[in-house]
Amino acid sequence: MTVTREQVLTGWGRLAPTTARVAAPATADEVVSLLQTTAAGSGQRGLIARGLGRSYNNAAQNDGGLVIMTERLRRITEFSPATGTTTCEAGVSLEQLMSTVLPAGWFVPVSPGTRQVSVGGAIAADVHGKNHHVAGSFARHVRWFDLLLPDGREQRVTPAGDPALFWLTAGAMGLTGIILRAQIQLTKVQTSRVRVDTDRTADIDEAMAILAAADQKCSYTVAWLDCLARGRHLGRAVVTSGDFAAISQGVCSQESRFNAQIMLGLITALAHDIELRDVVRERMIEPRTNAIRKIFERAVERGEVSPERNLDLLVSLFPALMIQQVLIVGELPDAEFSERVINDVILPLATASTNPFNS
Ligand SMILES: Cc1cc2nc3c(=O)[nH]c(=O)nc-3n(C[C@H](O)[C@H](O)[C@H](O)COP(=O)(O)OP(=O)(O)OC[C@H]3O[C@@H](n4cnc5c(N)ncnc54)[C@H](O)[C@@H]3O)c2cc1C
Secondary structure, three states, X not given: OOOEEEEEEOOOOOOOOEEEEEXXXXXXXHHHHHHHHOOOOOOOOOEEEEOOOOOOOOOOOOXXXXXXXXXXXXXXXXXXXXXXXXXXXXOOEHHHHHHHHHHHOEEOOOOXXXXXXXXXXXXXXXXXXXXXXXXXXXXHHEEEEEEEOOOOOEEEEOOOOOHHHHHXXXXXXXXXXXXXXXXXXXXXXXXXXXXXXXXXXXXXXXHHHHHHHHHHHOOEEEEEEEOOOOHHHOOEEEEEEEEEOOHHHHHHHHHOOOOHHHHXXXXXXXXXXXXXXXXXXXXXXHHHHHHHHHHHHHHHHOOOOOOOOOHHHHHHHHHHHHHHHHHHHOOOOOHHHHHHHHHHHHHHHHHOOOOOOOO
């Protein structure tokens, strides 16, 4: 039997504290038993689920009743690097999901201003992120969830199969039942880095104009507005916009640290200085080729690149073409060239259905 104890609870805003009996079941079966013992007519005040308590207000408190903490329902039971779907229990946090799926090239589809939010809480509040203008809210990316209804029945709810209950629960703040587990469609990303632009604006009109323009270009936008400023500066802002960096952007930012003249001098010296060649290989070439190699290895894990493909050959293409440019043009290739090499040469070769190196 799950142990319950009395606890004073508040939301993230620490307002209106109330006392409830809380229980932290470790399995869905324990949640079902708790619901049965708290059934209507037992003189108790029912129950409500609580995730990570990040609601600003007193959403998950239930004064004098029972609160089901989902903190022990934290298992990610399925993750497919090939399709980007994941199935997890309701107490799994978005942070836990991010650290599991990001190394494989996937990201949570919608992330609010904190990643300390449970999947159950994200569905129950149908949270939005800084990518709301392109991705919509969290529930749009939920394929199904298992809902424990107040009468003790467990139902798998899909947006197509039972749209009324699905969209009633998304945003119902726990009032339709307890979400036990859910399947989520993740968003694909090429790298874990984010390319960010920051604009400072003089007033609210400029802030809105820049925000509207940024929404057209970027998936993530947010603005901090100064509502205490007076006169014409009211609403001045810092607008931040960004997107996950493409592979080429990640690689280019590393390359741009080096001056072409230094590279040219180095390449000439390498021809007759074996010691220098070893140092350059170890300190300059290998870290870059290893970074590119890792990207390809993850693509192999996701099933996008065949395991038969010659990764060493693929990986060596980028530095080879960059060095060739330095030798021929005398300049370090710009970001556009690097992007073309990655997007038009290396990625098509890597993902071609037949092995281009064998034909
Ligand atoms: C710093 C900060 C930044 C934030 N930024 C944003 C933002 O950008 N966008 C946004 O939308 N929100 C934002 N929020 C609010 C937060 O995302 C939501 O309040 C979210 O619901 C909190 O999730 P939780 O796991 O902490 O749930 P809790 O606060 O514990 O519960 C929230 C509600 O969900 C219900 N619930 C929890 N788990 C379940 C379950 N398993 N089954 C059924 N119902 C359940 C509870 O009963 C309650 O009504 C922010 C909060 C903070 C503290």
